[in-house]
Amino acid sequence: MWLNLEGLLVSGPLKDTDFSVQEGGGPRILHQFTLEPPAVSFRISGEKAGIIDIEPKSGILYINGSLDWETKQVHKLQVESLDESGTVVKGPNAVTIYVDDINDNPPEFNQTKYFGVVRQNSRPGKPFMYVHATDRDDPTTPHAHLSYSILHHFPNPYEEMLFQIDNVTGAISPSRTGSYYLDPQKQDTFTLVVSVKDMAGTTTNAFTSSVDVIITVRESLWKAPPTIHIKENSTQAHPVNISKVQSNEPDVIYGIFEKEKLPRLPFSISKNGDIYVTEPLDREEKDTYTFFVVSKDSKGELVDKPLQIQVIVEDINDNPPVCQQALTVIEVQENEIGGSHIGTVFATDMDEEDTLNSRLQFKIQSQEPEFPEKNLFYIQQDTGNLHLTGRSLSKRDSAKYSLKVLVSDPGFQTICDVEVHVIDINDQIPIFENSDYNNVTVAENIPIGTVILEIQATDGDEPATGSSLIIYQVKEGDPNNTFIIETDSETNRGFVKINKALDFETMPVYNLVINATNPEPLVPSVEYNSSSLTTFKVFVTNVDEPPVFRKPIYRTEVSEDIPVNTLVMMVEAYDPEGDSVRYSLEGDKRKWLRIDSATGQVYTASLLDREQEEVYSIEVVASEQMFLILHLRDVNDNRPQLAMDYPAFFCYPVSGGERTLIQATDADEHLFYSKFTFSLANEMNTRNNWEISTFNATHAYLSPKHANFEEKEYNVPIILNDNGKPPLENKVNLKVSICKCSSENSCFIEVDREHSWPTPGQAIGILVGVLLIIGVILGAVFCHMKYKEKNEKGDHKDAKDKAELDRLA
Template sequence: MFKLCGFQFLLVIQWAMCQNLGDLSLAGPLKDMNFSIPEGAGVRPIYQFISETPVIFRATGEKDGIIDIVPKTGMLYLNGSLDRETKAVHRLQVECLDENGDVVKGPYSVTIYVEDINDNPPKFDQTTYTGVVRQNSRAGKPFMYVHATDPDDPTTPHAQLTYSILHHFPNPYSDMLFQIDSTTGAISPSRTGSFYLDPQKQNTFTLVVAVKDMAGMTTNAFTSSTDVIINVKESLWKAPPTIYIQENSTETHPVNISQVHSNEADVIYELFEKEGLARFPFSIDRNGVIYVTEPLDREKKDSYLFYAVTKDSVGELVDKPLQIKVIVKDINDNPPVCENALTVFEVQENEGGGSTIGTLHATDMDEKDTLNSRLKFSIESQVPAVPSSNMFIVQQDTGTLQLMSSSLNKQTAANYSLKVMVTDADFQTICEVQVHVIDINDQIPIFEKSDYHNVTVAESIPVGTVILEIQATDTDEPDTGSSHIIYQVEEGDPNHKFIIETDPETNRGFVKINKALDFETDKVHNLVINATNPEPLVSGVQYNASSRTLFKVFVTNMDEPPTFQQPVYTANVSEDIPVNTLIVKAEAYDPEGDTVRYSLEGDVKKWLKIDSSTGNIYTASALDREYKELYKVDIVATETKNAAQRSKIPLILHLKDVNDNPPQLVTDYPTFFCYPVRGGEKALIQATDVDGHVYVPRITFSLGDDMETKKNWEISKVNGTYAHLSPKHGNFEEKVYIVPVIIKDSGNPSLENKVNLEVNVCQCSSEKSCYIKLQHENSKPSVGQAIGILLGVLLVIGAIIGGVFFHMKYKQKNEKKSQQKDAKDQTECVELNQ
């Protein structure tokens, strides 16, 4: 039973002799006990059982040749190293025997739990892994896993494993193309990999993947590695080529027209369109097959553009949307359509053979520039068929109608009805055409008067007013171009101030004002009017004096307001120009020649003044762009003889900036540091500059040039308007410090401003804001303070006594007056009653 070697036995005995048997953690009476002992570490004592009477201790059970007990001393010990991975728990029984070997105490249960130490490195399940990833696969979506195990206790960090990628061969980009989940070992494309992976450029990658135990949190962790070979395949997620579908298909719908494939399995396919169609005639099934769900009509819609998308189980997009384009192919399913139910042409009876009468228009809704929409024209019938049945011909491809000969005679036939057949490859349509034979224009218009004499109008007459009615007649066929009359001013109106409109039923002309008249420019207009027809006259007939008339328009004068030379005046000036600088010269004239005087309106800042005689405008006081960058006033011109006649136009002053304002410190918020100052604190300060700057103001911050300030504080720039103020140490008292700060703008020349910034070092509340600390109750005033307090108290007491005295005197005086008034009132009442 006692099998220790001599050296080991001596160690255990030495340990036992050196122990204080009263130390219950290392020695004690025999009883049920549990021990937790770290694995490894070799020979060592565990516990010493003590008995009051001489006995022999015996241990049985799961000793496994490693655990035993010294019979005479009760020393439980290890004679080798425990291994948790071999056996995690050892259960023993310990008992006491007398000299005869009889059990006098026990047995008691002794359980030894083996505590884990990190003594096993993790190992991958495979020496080499192989995986496949598709081009354009979703970033973060795993396409393979690596797995390692660690025999250490899984409830401790010893077996908590962390994965990482050590190397990436090749690595053509600055960022890795792959990433690994440190916990699960899932390998997926990174954002860069999702975008750049391309089997045409690189189809194989080798990753060196490492695994660490201890959750990767210590340098003493064990590490293993493995190679992961990744093959890159082309993306399955590709847009199909343009899909062509023949319209009005008679197939049973839905019809399979294409298919898309995602790089990932178990995705949900969907279609969406942006056009907001009332009916969307396409669908997609769970396998990515795209269908057209009903026959399409090219004439309603000739193409469709929509997108295929894939989603995962929670509705997130898996792949980038694919654009699907569908073209609807035309068939000849529409007949020609006449543009008008009845097309009417006019032709003069003297037209020659081959003359074009007009063009018949028809349309076909089938696809343009194809045989399905190609139209051909032919004449089917002519009524009446006099003097022949083929008086007209139509050009087959254009529909242009022409005369075959010059045999038209209105007395023979005034109208012809034609039926024109229009055909495409499969359909035909009849279009109705009427040809009216009209009289030739062999009569000229004749005025009823050769002279309408004089018309007098004021120059202020409104545009559009009728000033005269004129009349000419034409004996050609009524309601034709041969008899309709057009009146025009032939002479005397180079500026087109008059216009003549014709009543189409009576041919009466109305002379109207077309533009404003001006007495000062033209006092009299001598007008010559001619009358013509839209249709040209026949050969040998010409317009003559009978088709002309004349009259005079006398314009009377009206008093008009002054007129400015310009509709608006503008000036660009620097805000620092001297007072009395000439800015603008305003000019106005009076049409009647009256003298004009000038004034200003709306000059709220009194920045300007105007010379009433010349219109010269000068600065009257200093300008300020920061108040108003765009300053607007009105220039007024008034007749000296009639003040009611006045005109007004705007003057817009654009003020250009100069650097005339130093920057200012923004004090909208307090500057403070919490007491005690610990170091590293920063207070944000801001400066502004009201001057105009390109983009943003550039303000520099610096501290005042004194040793105390620079010893305690430092300032650092944040941007063009902000800086940080920081304490240099923590030895600050609770008080307000005055910190001189110099702020300087970027103007040319630059301006600077020295500001005394109040910085409060104070106790802070839990919300990190200052509060004022009350004075301690046990603090005592100084002698000077005590005298001041005493004098203050005496003055207050004296003021109170004086106030009481004056109040009593005032009250007595008022009571006396009140008594006298009451007596007087009583006397008056008595007199009234009597």
């Protein structure tokens, strides 16, 4: 009975039609042909393969089974429409179905085992044998493109493989390392496990097959024998001949030279060069032996270079494979494509590593249930890698598959149980009920492990899976992992707990951002967003802890006649929060003692009297010390001043372009004078003679506006503004000297036109060019003489001073 497929099928009148259909896949509908009167039914003929047919009345063309590209790539059919009498109305029309190949065939080698021979010192890269595999899939697609590689190397005595394979041709050759080290005396047989992958080996979902390649190494007369292999715990009668050496010279005497100093060496050599093992060996006691065989003449001289003999004690296969887990559980999402690598079955073998005794091979023995078909899974025999074969799994078909995997070594077999769980894809993110859980207030001494908040997010994926389980984490605001969030796996409720002790002094507030995620990755098209985040604040309150005394009782003994102010003892307490401690006494009813409040030193305050009280007990109180701090805010109550304590000067005569830097300062906080304003007083002479320009916030340049200045001192009135709130101004007079300068452009005398009598500073400036000691003496004499003649010889003195200045200039 067909379902009502109206609107779901592509339909149309009968005509020649081609279809492309992927092999496998099961029953499906391809097309619906519509009847055109007088036609009342359809008929189909041709290469129907027993599964291609048409529903006569409805015209639905369908496949009732699975097509196989390997069996037939094209099906050619004819469709006719018939009237009620069975007469052909229309047709036959050609219907061609092309089968598209899928990668459903693993590659196969053309031999079950390969054998090859390689000579010692063969050139690297030169092939000495080939392996060949075929793939039944479409050779025009990557499904049948094969890539070869060496999967295992038994034994593998070096870090690099001794053989290599061309991944395209399957040619096997010695590697560069093998060309140098291959030596049949050390190892004459190698077993290579060669792997071939389809899909050119470029994807983990490729099918893989492997084959053993047995390689024999041939060698080239005093030669060390190949590495000697002796099975442990041999039951043969000893001594047993294990090898032979022969010197190039006759009548030599053979001997064994130990490389290792062993308690006993279980080997001997005969006069003919036969080497014997003298007793059974135990691989667990020692797995390798190395010694030298020497040949000497009758005088005891060496005839040949010593030969190194290597003996390996071989393990016997006495251990079966062991499943790494009693039950291997593999989860597979519904959307996992056919061919995907879904997991690995792991097993171990206690026999010697890298030998055939411990080589494991895997095979699926059974699958339960066998629905919707058998062989839904494929396992790589040498790796245990488990793949889907040709289709995705559906949880509606079965939520779980039980596999029995047969794991075998050359002598034992073990069954490993595997469960494949089909899981819902993770396409829903956790969503918090509240985007903000507001504030939580806790005391700093709250016990570790206390739950301080419960949070809740929900997830729409299948319950009790990795897609719906919610993991809560503190994403931001907790650098020291002070909090931890545990999840109730049944309800997905989160419990925020204290993970480390809180400390109000270190961190009084936490601004926490919590995210909710799943352990299972989201599908590529879905991402976490703000709905999976929530916030809340944790306020930590301080717990004031009282001071603690170092001792519970302070006891001492003194004489009753000690003087007043004698130190009798010292008490000590500390505050857990680091505050200062002050001490006081209570219950000192006789007023015999006093205590230093800062140090805890106890002194006598008056004379003691044993007859009044022999044992005097009082209470010492320790309390926290508190400070009251008064901080005064600054107001703009200081006018700006010039920071210069020396006069400015310009060299006479003024030539133009000169300038001098002046600076303003203020006693107020920097807030009120971050920028000073400089300007000249609004006076005619001042503005005609001088100009001022800003340099930065605290400095300005003063410069003369012309060259017509006399040689004297000028007072330049300048207005300073501190730009405070409110701003304060100050008018200051800057003394500026116009004076003759030395060759170093420094003024060597102050010019004062108001007084004819030179000051001591002017005298020093005049005598700069003479020797310092003579100048000081002459200056003192000159000042003394001029002081006596000040009134009666003023005019004469001025002329003399002027002449002296002219001479110095």
